[in-house]
Structure formats: C-alpha cells, structure tokens
Amino acid sequence: MVLQDWHSHNSLCRHAEGTIEDYIKKAIEMNLDLIGVSDHFPYEYLEKSNISIKDIPYQEYAMRLNEVDSYLAAVEKLRIKYHNEIKIRIAFEVDYFKSQENFLNLQIEKRLDELDYILGSVHILHGKSKLFAFDDMRFLSMYKEYESIDNIYLDYYNKLQNMITSEKFTFDILCHFDLPKKYNKRANDKELVMNEAIKTLELVKRKDLTIEINTGGLRKDIKEQYPSFEIIEQIFELDIPILLGSDAHHPNDLGYKFNEILKLLKKIGYTELAHFKKRKRYFIEI
Ligand SMILES: [Zn+2]
Numbered sequence: 001m002v003l004q005d006w007h008s009h010n011s012l013c014r015h016a017e018g019t020i021e022d023y024i025k026k027a028i029e030m031n032l033d034l035i036g037v038s039d040h041f042p043y044e045y046l047e048k049s050n051i052s053i054k055d056i057p058y059q060e061y062a063m064r065l066n067e068v069d070s071y072l073a074a075v076e077k078l079r080i081k082y083h084n085e086i087k088i089r090i091a092f093e094v095d096y097f098k099s100q101e102n103f104l105n106l107q108i109e110k111r112l113d114e115l116d117y118i119l120g121s122v123h124i125l126h127g128k129s130k131l132f133a134f135d136d137m138r139f140l141s142m143y144k145e146y147e148s149i150d151n152i153y154l155d156y157y158n159k160l161q162n163m164i165t166s167e168k169f170t171f172d173i174l175c176h177f178d179l180p181k182k183y184n185k186r187a188n189d190k191e192l193v194m195n196e197a198i199k200t201l202e203l204v205k206r207k208d209l210t211i212e213i214n215t216g217g218l219r220k221d222i223k224e225q226y227p228s229f230e231i232i233e234q235i236f237e238l239d240i241p242i243l244l245g246s247d248a249h250h251p252n253d254l255g256y257k258f259n260e261i262l263k264l265l266k267k268i269g270y271t272e273l274a275h276f277k278k279r280k281r282y283f284i285e286i
Pocket residue numbers: 009013015040249
C-alpha cells in the first residue's frame with residue numbers, strides 16, 4: 001500500500017524531536033511514498049498585534065520568523081538530495097487568528113510559490129480571562145472557565161468556520177478537525193456539537209478544501225484519530241477529499257497506525273486520497 005504522511009514537525013518548533021533530515025531518513029526506512037514537512041508557522045508576529053500573546057508560551061510552539069526562509073531552503077535542499085528515494089513536500093501548519101489574517105496572509109503570500117500546501121489549524125481560543133492554548137497540558141485547568149465542554153467545542157468550531165470562510169487567509173487542508181477532545185474531553189450534548197461540526201463541514205465542502213485524518217489523537221488520552229468515525233462518515237457523505245497525517249513530533253511517530261486507518265476509511269467507502277504538489281490537488285487510489 002502507498003503510504004503518504006502529510007503532517008510532520010521537527011526540532012525547529014522547539015517541542016518536537018529530531019532534525020528535518022531525521023524525519024526524512026525515517027520515512028525512507030519505513031518505505032513511505034511521501035513525507036510532508038509541515039512545521040508550525042511562527043506566532044511571534046502576534047507580538048505586534050492586539051492579541052495578548054504573552055499569555056501563552058508561544059516561543060515553544062513554532063519556529064521563529066527569521067527561520068522561515070532557511071527552513072524552506074533546507075527542505076528544498078533535502079528534497080533534491082533524496083529525490084530518488086522519497087517524495088518530499090514543503091508546507092507550514094498555520095494557526096489562524098481572525099484579527100491577524102491580513103498580516104498572516106502577507107507572510108504566507110510571499111512564500112506561496114515555495115509551498116506545496118498549507119495546513120490550517122486552530123490550537124488557541126480566546127478564553128474567558130486570557131488566551132487558551134487548549135491542546136497544551138499546561139492549560140488544562142482553564143477548561144473549568146467554561147460552563148461546559150460543549151462551549152469549548154462551539155467556540156472552536158466557530159473559529160474553524162471563520163478560518164474556512166475567510167477571504168484573506170489561504171490554506172488547503174484542515175487539520176485535526178475535532179481537536180478539543182484531545183484530553184478525553186467528549187461533548188456532553190452530542191447532537192448540539194455534532195450539528196456545529198456538520199455546519200463546519202458544509203463550509204469546507206463549499207470552499208472545496210481537504211480534511212486531514214490525523215492519527216496523532218491515537219497517541220493522546222482520547223486514543224482516537226481526529227476526527228471521529230462518525231465525523232469521517234459525514235465527511236464521506238459530503239464527498240470531501242481527505243488525506244493522512246501522523247502529526248509526528250518524533251521520527252517514530254511517522255505513518256502512525258496508517259494501515260489501520262486506511263482499513264477504516266475503506267470500510268466507510270473511500271477509494272482515493274488527496275495529494276498536493278505546488279498547491280494543486282490530485283488524487284491517488286487506495
Ligand atoms: Zn506541534
């Protein structure tokens with residue numbers, strides 16, 4: 001089976017282990033057909049914004065702005081070096097902030113030609129008292145500030161909807177769709193939250209975006225891929241393209257449980273996965 005991993009990090013983001021080359025070598029060793037190098041885009045541009053970025057340890061979340069171009073150059077060099085052994089794609093995982101979409105776009109736009117795709121994510125909510133990095137362990141106590149977990153889901157899906165419908169923000173693939181479940185936080189009112197998820201998926205469909213099936217969740221408390229089986233069924237119903245990402249923060253995470261997930265996807269009815277090159281989408285059979 002052809003395995004392609006579209007979501008990987010490296011030590012540049014300060015919370016992943018291994019160099020870019022370590023991940024590429026591991027991917028070759030595992031016989032992956034493709035590795036997408038998609039490290040976190042910087043947050044420090046928010047220092048000049050009205051967002052109180054100091055509330056979160058953003059220095060540990062991503063590379064620096066002054067490392068962006070050397071990152072792109074390094075991956076390009078490795079792409080050439082290993083071109084006979086594996087397909088390498090160059091990307092960023094970008095965190096979306098509505099109030100900063102102009103600046104974000106400015107940063108991304110000037111590098112668009114060098115990118116094969118952009119992962120769009122939301123990891124941070126505007127909490128009640130301060131910014132809430134809801135997928136960072138150190139913020140677990142802040143979950144209490146919300147009356148219920150459902151409100152976190154609704155807030156999160158609302159942010160995804162802003163990102164999807166934004167006229168200014170450019171991205172190709174929506175990441176870890178139901179991320180708030182990470183610390184085993186399931187919705188209370190399942191129907192309410194599912195309806196908001198479906199509303200979000202309909203916007204994804206309208207924008208003709210792709211959704212990542214992220215196996216990182218299988219390594220977290222929730223022990224389940226993002227998104228859930230039920231949501232993947234909805235994605236299939238809406239005929240939205242998907243692809244796989246391990247969200248590797250260690251070379252050993254690459255391709256994590258891809259064979260199992262592919263079986264699940266086939267069971268749902270998927271026969272092909274999306275593929276990106278220079279921001280054009282193609283499909284490969286599974
Ligand atoms: Zn990360």
